[in-house]
Amino acid sequence: KIPDVVVRRLPLYLRAVEDFYRKDQAIVSSSQLGEWTGFTPAQVRKDLALFGEFGKQGIGYDARFLHNKLREILGLTRDVSVGLVGLGNLGRALLHHNVRARMGTPGVEGDPKHWVPETLRIVAAFDVDPEKVGVTYAQVPVYHVDQLLGKSAELGLEIMVLAVPPDSAEAVAYECVKAGIKAILNFAPVNLVVPDDVKVYSADLTLELQSLAFYTTH
Amino acid sequence: KIPDVVVRRLPLYLRAVEDFYRKDQAIVSSSQLGEWTGFTPAQVRKDLALFGEFGKQGIGYDARFLHNKLREILGLTRDVSVGLVGLGNLGRALLHHNVRARMGTPGVEGDPKHWVPETLRIVAAFDVDPEKVGVTYAQVPVYHVDQLLGKSAELGLEIMVLAVPPDSAEAVAYECVKAGIKAILNFAPVNLVVPDDVKVYSADLTLELQSLAFYTTH
Ligand SMILES: NC(=O)c1ccc[n+]([C@@H]2O[C@H](COP(=O)([O-])OP(=O)(O)OC[C@H]3O[C@@H](n4cnc5c(N)ncnc54)[C@H](O)[C@@H]3O)[C@@H](O)[C@H]2O)c1
Numbered sequence: 001k002i003p004d005v006v007v008r009r010l011p012l013y014l015r016a017v018e019d020f021y022r023k024d025q026a027i028v029s030s031s032q033l034g035e036w037t038g039f040t041p042a043q044v045r046k047d048l049a050l051f052g053e054f055g056k057q058g059i060g061y062d063a064r065f066l067h068n069k070l071r072e073i074l075g076l077t078r079d080v081s082v083g084l085v086g087l088g089n090l091g092r093a094l095l096h097h098n099v100r101a102r103m104g105t106p107g108v109e110g111d112p113k114h115w116v117p118e119t120l121r122i123v124a125a126f127d128v129d130p131e132k133v134g135v136t137y138a139q140v141p142v143y144h145v146d147q148l149l150g151k152s153a154e155l156g157l158e159i160m161v162l163a164v165p166p167d168s169a170e171a172v173a174y175e176c177v178k179a180g181i182k183a184i185l186n187f188a189p190v191n192l193v194v195p196d197d198v199k200v201y202s203a204d205l206t207l208e209l210q211s212l213a214f215y216t217t218h
Numbered sequence: 219k220i221p222d223v224v225v226r227r228l229p230l231y232l233r234a235v236e237d238f239y240r241k242d243q244a245i246v247s248s249s250q251l252g253e254w255t256g257f258t259p260a261q262v263r264k265d266l267a268l269f270g271e272f273g274k275q276g277i278g279y280d281a282r283f284l285h286n287k288l289r290e291i292l293g294l295t296r297d298v299s300v301g302l303v304g305l306g307n308l309g310r311a312l313l314h315h316n317v318r319a320r321m322g323t324p325g326v327e328g329d330p331k332h333w334v335p336e337t338l339r340i341v342a343a344f345d346v347d348p349e350k351v352g353v354t355y356a357q358v359p360v361y362h363v364d365q366l367l368g369k370s371a372e373l374g375l376e377i378m379v380l381a382v383p384p385d386s387a388e389a390v391a392y393e394c395v396k397a398g399i400k401a402i403l404n405f406a407p408v409n410l411v412v413p414d415d416v417k418v419y420s421a422d423l424t425l426e427l428q429s430l431a432f433y434t435t436h
């Protein structure tokens with residue numbers, strides 16, 4: 001059983017390896033991965049060792065092998081379809097960002113520190129507002145939330161992002177669970193109650209703000 | 219010198235202690251803090267030990283003392299004023315959330331897992347769009363970004379949140395540095411170049427999505 005704190009570091013390792021791999025580096029060391037991600041080389045080695053014996057002591061990891069291995073561990077060697085519920089301010093920001101992070105922006109180089117695996121894609125959005133239902137926003141079709149069950153099955157949605165107001169979040173989560181969604185990224189400031197086999201991440205942008213406050217006095 | 223990975227855990231410890239403290243619990247143990255935050259009790263003790271000797275072995279921490287100590291460490295025993303640059307989709311979502319997280323929403327109980335210290339407040343926003351400048355949004359006045367230097371001084375802004383498009387981010391960061399801002403929360407997918415005494419956090423909502431992909435196959 002892999003601790004969640006490790007699972008949260010894996011995408012950073014993947015990004016780091018992706019960066020070295022794209023620059024044609026064949027071997028990547030734990031100190032390079034540590035420097036890129038901000039974790040200690042010891043932490044890097046300890047984390048990766050949970051998944052197998054793939055480093056060479058004193059040398060490092062085969063970049064191509066590690067790149068594939070991390071994608072495999074994260075389930076990203078296949079297409080993973082994501083749905084978004086709530087096309088308000090936050091929902092629209094997520095879709096815009098989704099597009100920019102993949103395509104880059106004219107005149108601005110895509111930053112390797114922000115790459116998103118191309119297999120992980122938001123492919124549908126759901127809302128209740130009649131003004132938003134039936135349109136396409138940032139290349140994503142918007143359906144009525146009544147279609148959540150049907151579209152989840154049809155499109156094979158596996159992860160749902162909840163960007164709805166707090167008072168709708170529990171009801172929407174319930175629909176997602178009924179639809180067989182196993183992983184939810186929730187932005188609404190409410191504690192969702194779900195079955196044990198459903199993973200909920202509660203995203204909180206203010207936490208980083210609170211950590212930053214530390215640096216105003218240190 | 220406190221490692222950044224520890225600084226990122228501190229706001230969670232503060233929230234946990236706040237929760238126990240509000241429920242009139244006088245002593246809080248490292249295992250209770252660990253269970254609340256998801257970190258191991260050993261990690262909790264190790265982190266807190268970096269700041270002093272305040273636990274009693276086999277008993278725990280004085281909740282009131284720890285609550286104050288954590289606020290002190292995070293610089294949150296004084297008012298810390300935050301500015302927001304970019305009142306687009308993301309900026310508006312942050313201001314909405316700012317209001318909801320503090321006030322709660324009618325009919326929905328504020329979740330202790332989402333509390334924000336009341337001393338940390340977004341007090342001003344900046345934009346270039348004439349439609350947005352000069353209005354008040356979610357109780358926050360919106361100024362033109364040309365006024366960033368002046369307002370930062372006048373309002374004592376210490377942290378700036380950047381929710382502008384990627385091609386404006388570097389220029390805005392430069393203005394913030396000139397204004398004496400020491401901590402920046404950047405959402406734009408570009409790598410900001412700043413002096414060594416300025417701390418930049420690069421927020422990335424997609425990272426959690428990538429970690430969640432792990433749970434679709436495990
Ligand atoms: N965690 C954080 O750091 C953070 C930051 C910003 C926003 N938020 C939260 O994200 C959520 C969205 O914020 P916002 O500013 O975009 O809100 P918003 O009001 O702009 O958007 C909410 C959208 O959800 C839709 N909606 C409402 N009920 C629905 C339902 N039952 N099914 C489907 N769609 C529904 C609305 O029509 C609207 O389009 C809020 O809960 C907010 O508190 C969290």
Ligand SMILES: NC(=O)c1ccc[n+]([C@@H]2O[C@H](COP(=O)([O-])OP(=O)(O)OC[C@H]3O[C@@H](n4cnc5c(N)ncnc54)[C@H](O)[C@@H]3O)[C@@H](O)[C@H]2O)c1
Pocket residue numbers: 092093094096097100303304305306307308309344345346347350363380381382383384386389390404405406407421422423424
């Ligand atoms: N890191 C993440 O996970 C994540 C998620 C969502 C959005 N984003 C990023 O956040 C940023 C904002 O996204 P959005 O959807 O809200 O964009 P948006 O286009 O809706 O809003 C941008 C706002 O910035 C203003 N602006 C532009 N140039 C400015 C300048 N020089 N000074 C002040 N204001 C200026 C615009 O007038 C507009 O109001 C983008 O860079 C986006 O990629 C990141």
